[in-house]
Amino acid sequence: MSMQVDTTAFAGTDPVYVIAEEVFSSMIDGEPGFLRHWDGDPPPIVDAMHAWVDVHGATNGRVLLSTERSTADDLARALLQMGPTEPVSDEDFADALGEVANIVGGNVKALVPDPGVLTLPQVTHERPHTDPEALIYELPLDWRGSLVVIGLWRLL
Amino acid sequence: MTLAPDTFAFVADLVRRRSAIQLEPGKEYLVESRLLPLARTAGLLDVDSYVRGIRAAPHPTTLEAVVEALTTNETSWFRDALPFRALVDHVVPEMLTATTSGMFAPQLRIWSAACSSGQEPYSIAMALADVLAPSRMKITATDLSDQMLERGRSGRYSQLEINRGLPAPMLVKHFTRAGADWEIAQPLRSAVTFQRHNLLDAPPVGGPFDVVFLRNVLIYFDLATKRDVLRRVQQAMRPGGFLLLGAAETTIGVDDGWERVSVGRSSVYRLAPRRAA
Amino acid sequence: MRALVIDDSRTMRRIIVGVLTALGFETVEAADGRQALDVLEQGIEVDLACIDWNMPVMNGLEFVVAVRERKDWRGVTLMMVTTESEHGQIVRALAAGAHEYMIKPFTPDAVKEKLQLLGLVEIEELV
Ligand SMILES: C[S@@+](CC[C@H](N)C(=O)[O-])C[C@H]1O[C@@H](n2cnc3c(N)ncnc32)[C@H](O)[C@@H]1O
Ligand SMILES: [Mg+2]
Numbered sequence: 340m341s342m343q344v345d346t347t348a349f350a351g352t353d354p355v356y357v358i359a360e361e362v363f364s365s366m367i368d369g370e371p372g373f374l375r376h377w378d379g380d381p382p383p384i385v386d387a388m389h390a391w392v393d394v395h396g397a398t399n400g401r402v403l404l405s406t407e408r409s410t411a412d413d414l415a416r417a418l419l420q421m422g423p424t425e426p427v428s429d430e431d432f433a434d435a436l437g438e439v440a441n442i443v444g445g446n447v448k449a450l451v452p453d454p455g456v457l458t459l460p461q462v463t464h465e466r467p468h469t470d471p472e473a474l475i476y477e478l479p480l481d482w483r484g485s486l487v488v489i490g491l492w493r494l495l
Numbered sequence: 496m497t498l499a500p501d502t503f504a505f506v507a508d509l510v511r512r513r514s515a516i517q518l519e520p521g522k523e524y525l526v527e528s529r530l531l532p533l534a535r536t537a538g539l540l541d542v543d544s545y546v547r548g549i550r551a552a553p554h555p556t557t558l559e560a561v562v563e564a565l566t567t568n569e570t571s572w573f574r575d576a577l578p579f580r581a582l583v584d585h586v587v588p589e590m591l592t593a594t595t596s597g598m599f600a601p602q603l604r605i606w607s608a609a610c611s612s613g614q615e616p617y618s619i620a621m622a623l624a625d626v627l628a629p630s631r632m633k634i635t636a637t638d639l640s641d642q643m644l645e646r647g648r649s650g651r652y653s654q655l656e657i658n659r660g661l662p663a664p665m666l667v668k669h670f671t672r673a674g675a676d677w678e679i680a681q682p683l684r685s686a687v688t689f690q691r692h693n694l695l696d697a698p699p700v701g702g703p704f705d706v707v708f709l710r711n712v713l714i715y716f717d718l719a720t721k722r723d724v725l726r727r728v729q730q731a732m733r734p735g736g737f738l739l740l741g742a743a744e745t746t747i748g749v750d751d752g753w754e755r756v757s758v759g760r761s762s763v764y765r766l767a768p769r770r771a772a
Numbered sequence: 773m774r775a776l777v778i779d780d781s782r783t784m785r786r787i788i789v790g791v792l793t794a795l796g797f798e799t800v801e802a803a804d805g806r807q808a809l810d811v812l813e814q815g816i817e818v819d820l821a822c823i824d825w826n827m828p829v830m831n832g833l834e835f836v837v838a839v840r841e842r843k844d845w846r847g848v849t850l851m852m853v854t855t856e857s858e859h860g861q862i863v864r865a866l867a868a869g870a871h872e873y874m875i876k877p878f879t880p881d882a883v884k885e886k887l888q889l890l891g892l893v894e895i896e897e898l899v
Contacts, residue, residue, distance in 0.1 A: 354675035361655050361675075365877040366787070418783055420790070431783065438781040441826065442876045445855025446654065449672060454858055457826050459780065571881075576888055576895055654857065654875055658882040662889055663873035667863050742896050760895075 355478050358446040359489060362439065363482065367417045377479035381486050390436040390462045392444035396455015399494040401469060402444035404436070408464075410485040411436050433462040443489060470495055498523045502546045506530070506561065513562045514639055515695055515720040529564045563640045567715070570611040572618050572660035574710065577761035578739045579622040582706065585758040586737045587626055590705055602633045606704040606731065608694060609712035610636040613647025613687070614656070619708065620683040621665050629682040635701035637692035644689045650679040694724045698731030705733055711741035718749065725750040729766060738764040773892060774798045774817065778808040778832065779824035779853070784876075788822050788853060791880045795893055805830030809838055818848055820892055823870070825854035825861075833868055840869035849890050853878070 356376065364371040388411040391403040406414070415427045415435035427435075437460030448454045461467070473493040480487045506526050507518040518526065527542050534545035549557055573579050590603060603623070607616035616636035623632050638644055657666060657677050670677040692699040694712065707728055713721045728738065729752050738753060740746070746753040746764050753764040775797045779785045782803075789799045800816060802808035804827040812818070821839070823832040830838075832852060839845050851872040852865045862873050872886050887893040 352674075357653070357675040361653060362877045365655055365879045415783075419786060434781055435783040438783045441781070442855045445826075445876065446675065446857055449857040450674060457856070459826060459828060571885055573889070655877065655879060655882070658875055658878045658886075660882075660885040660889065663862060663866060663870075666873070667859060667866065670859075672857075672859055 354450055355447060355476065355489060358443055359480060362442050367414060373483050375481045377481045377486060381479040381488065384486060387466065388436060388462065388464060389466050390440035390460055391467060392440050392460050393458040393494060394448050394451065394455055395458065397453040398451050398455060401492040401494055402440065402447050403490045403492060404440045404443060404487065406487045407485065410487065414439060437462045447491065498527050499543045502543050505546060505550060509558060510562050510565045514566065516565060516715045517717055518565065530561065533560060533564055563642060566640055568611045568640065568643055570614045572614045574615065574660060575742050577759065579618055581739065581758040581761050581763050582619065583622050583626055586706055586763060602631050603627065604702060604704045605632065605634045605706045606702065607634060607636040608707060608709045610638050610647060612643050615708055615710065616687045617679055617683060620686045621669055624683065629686045632686050633701065634687045635699055636687050636689045637699050639693050641691060644691055647689045650684045651676045698727060702731045703733045704731055704736060706737045707732060708739050710739065713744045714741065721749050732766050734766060734768065736766050740764065773819045774800065775820040775822060776800050776802060776808055776811055776818040777822050778802045778805065778835065780804055780827040784824065791883045795884060795887065804828055805832060805835030808835055812845060820849045820851065822851050822853045825852060825856045833865060836865065836868045836870050849892060851886060
C-alpha cells in the first residue's frame with residue numbers, strides 16, 4: 340500500500356511545512372521567523388548530508404531530510420545550544436541531525452491514515468536509495484539562507 | 496534602527512486610548528518588533544514610515560490592527576492549574592448548593608474575559624465537563640483581538656500549543672487530530688461563545704455571570720483602569736458570584752467590592768454582598 | 773527531586789536535562805529502556821522519568837509496562853517525551869500506565885507546565 344497524505348484536511352496550509360516550522364521554531368531557533376519556503380528552484384546540494392526515518396506498516400514510506408554538511412553543522416550547533424564556531428563532534432553531529440529527522444518523521448507519520456511504526460533514524464553522507472518514481476512530496480526550505488529539503492518517499 | 500519619538504508617542508497614545516494597555520517609555524523595541532510585520536505587509540521598509548502613513552490617512556481597520564499587534568496574547572491550557580481546581584472543588588459546589596436561592600439555574604454562566612486564543616474558556620469547559628453536562632454551562636469568551644477570537648472559534652491548536660499545560664488524559668478525551676493540528680470536540684465548542692469585547696466598554700451579552708475569569712490582563716492597566724474594569728465586571732455579575740484573577744493580580748488595594756476567599760493554595764474573589772445588585 | 777532521562781538521542785537527553793536542571797532537578801541518563809531499568813534496579817530513587825518511545829534494545833512503552841509491574845516503583849511519575857503523536861499512541865501509553873505525555877517538538881515552558889500539572893514543580897503562589 341502506498342503512503343498517502345491526506346492534504347485535503349489541511350485547509351490550504353501545508354502540514355509538512357507546519358511541522359517543520361514547529362520543530363525549527365521551538366527546538367532549533369527558539370523563536371519563529373527563521374524558516375521559510377525556498378524561493379524558486381532549489382540548487383543541487385553539494386557535500387550533502389542525509390538523515391531519514393522510515394515508516395513501516397500498512398503504509399511504507401521514508402521521511403528524508405537533506406542539507407549541506409555545513410548547514411547540518413549549524414543545525415546541530417543550534418539544537419545543542421553551542422556557539423556559532425564551536426566544533427561539533429561527529430557523534431553529536433550525526434545524533435542531532437538524526438533526531439531532527441526522527442521528530443519530523445514522527446509527526447509526518449501522524450498525518451497518515453493508518454500509521455505503522457517508525458524506524459530509528461539513520462544519517463549518512465551518501466544519499467539513501469529512493470526510487471525516482473516514488474517521490475510523494477518534496478519541500479525545499481530556506482533556513483537562515485541555507486537550503487534544507489524534506490522529502491516524503493514511497494518505499495516499494 | 497531606532498523608532499522616532501513621535502512615532503512611539505502616537506502608537507502609545509492610540510493603544511492606551513483603545514485598550515488601556517500602558518506602553519511605558521522603554522517599550523520602543525516592542526512597538527518596533529510588533530509593527531514591523533505590518534509595515535512590511537504594507538510594502539514599507541520601516542515602522543516610522545508606516546506610522547507616518549497611518550497618521551496622514553487614519554483608517555479604522557488599520558488602527559485596530561495596530562492595537563491588536565500590541566496586545567500580548569501569551570496563554571496556555573489550565574494556566575497556573577490552581578484556579579481551575581478552585582472552580583471545580585469550591586466554586587461549583589458552592590453554586591450548586593445555592594441553587595435554592597435562585598442563582599445558578601438552569602445554566603452556570605461563565606465569562607472568560609480577555610480570553611486570547613481560547614485556551615482559557617476551553618479549559619474551563621473541560622474542567623467543568625467532569626462535574627457538569629456541557630448543556631448546563633454557558634461560557635462567554637471575549638477579547639479585543641479579532642484575530643484571537645477567530646483562532647478560538649476555529650477550535651484548532653498546533654502541537655506546540657497543545658503541549659502547553661493540557662493534561663494528556665484531557666487531550667485524548669476532548670481532541671482529535673486534524674492534520675498537523677488538534678481540534679477540540681464539538682460538545683465543548685458549543686458550550687463556548689466567542690464575542691468581541693473591549694474591557695473598557697459595557698459588559699458583553701450573555702450575563703449576568705456566576706463566575707468571571709479575568710486573568711493576566713489587569714497587569715497591563717494602570718490603577719484607575721483596573722478599578723474601572725473591576726467595577727464594570729461587578730455590574731455584569733450575579734450576587735454571590737466569583738471572580739478569578741491571574742497569579743500576579745488582586746482586587747486588594749484596587750477595589751473593595753470583593754471578599755477574598757482562600758481555596759487551597761489560591762484565592763478567589765466573591766462579590767461582596769453590599770454591592771450585590 | 774531526581775529525574776531519569778531516557779532517550780537514545782544524546783542530543784535530546786542534553787536538551788531535556790538542561791530544562792530539568794533549570795527547574796531544580798538532579799538527573800540521571802539512560803539511552804534505552806533496559807539501561808533505565810538497570811538504574812532503577814540499582815536502587816537509585818527517582819521521582820520522574822522522561823521516556824522516549826522509539827529506542828533500540830527496549831522501547832519506552834515496554835519500559836512503562838515494566839515499571840508499572842513493580843510495586844516498589846509506584847512513586848515514579850512517568851512522562852512520555854516522544855515524537856509519536858497519533859491519538860491512538862497517546863491512548864496506548866496512558867493505558868500502559870504513563871501519567872503524562874509530551875510530544876516532540878516542545879518548548880522549555882511546556883516541560884515546566886507539565887511538571888506543574890504533575891505536582892513536581894511548584895506553581896507560583898497566587899497573590
Ligand atoms: C496575556 S493574554 C491573557 C489570556 C488568558 N486570560 C490567560 O490568562 O491565559 C491578554 C489578553 O488580553 C487582551 N486584551 C488586552 N487589552 C484588552 C482590552 N482592553 N479589552 C479586552 N481584551 C484586552 C489581549 O488581546 C490578550 O488576548
Ligand atoms: Mg528515539
